[in-house]
Amino acid sequence: MDSELRERVERAARTHALLNAVKYESDADVGAVMGPLMGENPDFREHADEIPGVVGGVVADVNALSPEERRAELEELAPAELAEIEAEDEGDEHPLPDLPNVDDDVGVVMRAAPNPNGPWHLGHARMPAVIGTYKERYDGRFICRFDDTDPETKRPDLDAYDAILDAIEFLGFDPDVVIRASDRLETYYDHARKLIDRDGAYTCSCPQGEFSDLKNAGEACPHREKDAATTREEFEAMVDGEYSAGEMVLRVRTDITHKNPALRDWVAFRMIDRPHPRSEAADYRCWPMLDFQSGVDDHLTGVTHIIRGIDLQDSAKRQRFVYDYFDWEYPEVIHWGHVQVDAYDVTLSTSTIKELIDAGELDGWDDPRAPTLASLQRRGIRGEAIVDAMIELGTSTSNVELSMSAIYANNRDLIDDDANRYFFVRSGEAVPVEGGPDAGHPPVHPEHEERGRRDVPVPGAVRIEPADVPAEGERVWLKGFGCVRHVDGRFEYAGDDITAVREEGVPVIHWVPAEGGVPLRLRTMDGDVTGVAEPEISDAAVDDVVQFERVGFARIDGETDGETVAYYTHE
Template sequence: MSLEEQLSKLKTEFPELLEEKVRVEERRVLQPLPGAVEGRVVVRFAPNPDFYIHLGNARPAILCSEYAKMYKGKMILRFEDTDPRTKTPLREVYDAIREDLRWLGVVWHEEYIQSLRLNIYYDIAREMIRRGCAYVDLCGDEGKKLLSEGSYCPDRDRDPSWHLEQFDRMLEGAYDEGEAVVRVKTDPRHPNPSVRDWVALRIIDTTRYPHPIVGSKYIVWPTYNYAVSVDDHLMGVTHVIRGREHEVNTVKQLYVYNCMSWSPPVFVHIGRLKLEGFILSKSKIRELLSREPEKFLGYDDPRFGTIAALRRRGILPEAIRELILSVGAKETDATISWANLASINRKLLDPIADRIMYVNNPEELVYEGDCVDAEIPYHPERPEKRVIRLCRGDVIMVNKDDVKLGEVRLMGAVNVKLEGGRAIMTSRDLRYARERKLQIIQWVPKRDAVKLTIYKPEGLEMKKIEGYAENTLKAYKVDSKLQLVRFGFIRIDRVEEDGSYKAFLIHE
């Protein structure tokens, strides 16, 4: 049938099919969580407290808390601090993470610290050994080598009672690092060598590498895959939302569920989130901080992508939340452009940020004209105003580029001609300025100008902009977010002893 024939047939037999379908109003909602039942959903965010969290970590954290809310479920915060040797947890980071999460609006109902639960992991390990699906491997490096060849340490075939004994000896300290490990029986010929009888518990010499919470109390430590499986089950987690890098870990963890006859949760793997032009990687930030400590302000330096850095720059938590929800729980990686985040933030900030005048690259001019009381609203949508008096002989500062414009209107005040170091009043009338399409420029009286230095992060550099704000700035404290007219939004970072201000440019 040709298209024409089809159409005419439809027209006569099924005319209703040809009616325009009305597009359903599109709403940005998180896609449903597979298998989720209202009131039954338990999710968790499980960071390693070895460093401060960044925007990439915020993705699973916010998604989890959003899903918990959506399904009237429960959210768990769990610190995964089971490696005091290579990923040594930092004492101060536990609290920093809690603070970052609270700031982001993440609500959690239960909290756990894995280093405080070691006895639980030991108990389950004994049960797994009894069931014959875990064993103690005393072969050391040889055991690793045998597995890589598709074989295994001969200890594997011994009776569970022998392994139970050896496990107790491990706990008593009879073995050193590397001499004994507990492995989960999987498939010694699994195509992925890391899956083959993976290590569930190993020995870490905590006299050399003390743990910030439990010191040197324990020497047998669970690995990530083992502790996670046990905890997710014991804590009743129904949905594991984590990065794609954990896909293989899911395969490994399923062996624990299988051995213990537990029913596994639903695993959702999401892509990585990057922020264009910013460093998110924990190790990279640490490296820069230790290599060039004088160049950076700390882990919350706005050139980094940590949550603390975004906060210090002046990004609002709602903006981060909105961004992450708009990206959703997709499996693909996403590189967010700064312009995108800035645009969301600007829309949130615009209705609440007061406007004040600021001049960088200033040129001083002497005002010649009538005395005027310039009444300038703090915000175009609100009636409150401040008054700035301008009289003959006053020195004002305006941007050098604006001086080139010739005749301009000083915002809120008068129209002036700028020439020869003078600002000569031509008229007070706003209509006059409109008719002549005069540029309206910001200006600052020199008598009580406040020195304001603005720092603008650009890649690994920090651009410094010096200038002066009107005296009104003095009313604002650290952390205030303002819009400098015709310049951009800033967050006040510091007020110096001499009364000068330091701020970060959030965005234009």
């Protein structure tokens, strides 16, 4: 990388690092800077191997600034962007707008409608976060409805039902009602019969390609003018399983010349030969399409407001034809854009994650490399931190990017006060120690003296990280122990006068005893890291979130094959 390009990278990275730090009132995150940096500067991409190192240095410089210094510099570099951040800060108290047309007599009823084809990834958290928040605001009702009426293309995973309910609980919400659509086939059949009697549907045996050609030409298929009695008879044969997949469908009669071909006589029911994995639904072969099933359920359960992706606008338009036949009032609809999440190499896709697990590239849904709620929970990230970050995204129709640094900042505020401190040395190097006390006594928590101090023994030598080994003759401060000087491959005790740190700039480092430490495996998004922790880590219980000083927060997961296992949370 030549000097001119490096200067451009540093300048752009500094602006984005300052924006990230000021917006989230926390340290900047390299991952959050890399996304917009590379997106706005396509010519940087051919230097993708070198740029993270440059960005890392810039981020470190920005993080060394005080909040006041960051804001002042950002005002010089990007005054318009700073003004936008300040306008957001001065905006409405809550980032979620009020729901439209709320009827005080009816109240607010909203639903999350997951397809249980696997546990939830991070993007799924947005819906329950927003619905749960609106429920609390309006004292409304939260319905969880499993849309599991596709036993073939999006085949349900029997373990996913409970996993999704566990995820909702992890986020801090408790649905008022839980429904499985596969339990309600008879209800959908009854409404199909009523629709047929109202001349709103007809059975069709056209091959799919043939019907598609007719539809796109705005021409009716030969079955469209069937009388209700014939349609009813053929639909009952569908219900009885007398047709195979592809032989017969039930179509909603709409407008065959509608300007949007996707709305022309759409399929309400089709035949599926593959049995549903739930034993209660395994005998059914005639299954409703999602737009029919969901539309009927929204009405019958009293849903007043629906949130769905902007790409699903046609769903509301299709369902309105059914609602018009039944003289039902359609719920209010809010469309929003997709959520994109930084910091992960794995796509936010249930099927993709499942493929990686099946191929052995991920250990499971809670692998720290997986962008799933189970993974975040195992890493020690609280549901509240995720919900707060999701709420901040609002309900814009534009696609939005969720920065993991926002979740980490929220979580840090929640866990920092409770997290006891410990030392953990990665790839440590043993150095003999001459002189000084027999043990170091760093505080359990620097802001809670009442928790006392730890005892970290010094059995003649300490283990430190290779990067912390000072040059010959230089000093370092072993936290909780004192100052030592590096002389001929050993440390000589140099006293405990803290002015060496405060006035002379002697670096403070963490350490563990060379013998008697606890082997520890730290599972991270970048793979496992092994090392040694101080002996008192044995006092930490499973599920405790601790802070390994100068490394980051981690959740204690247990012990395996003689070593403590912890999952890295964040810095």
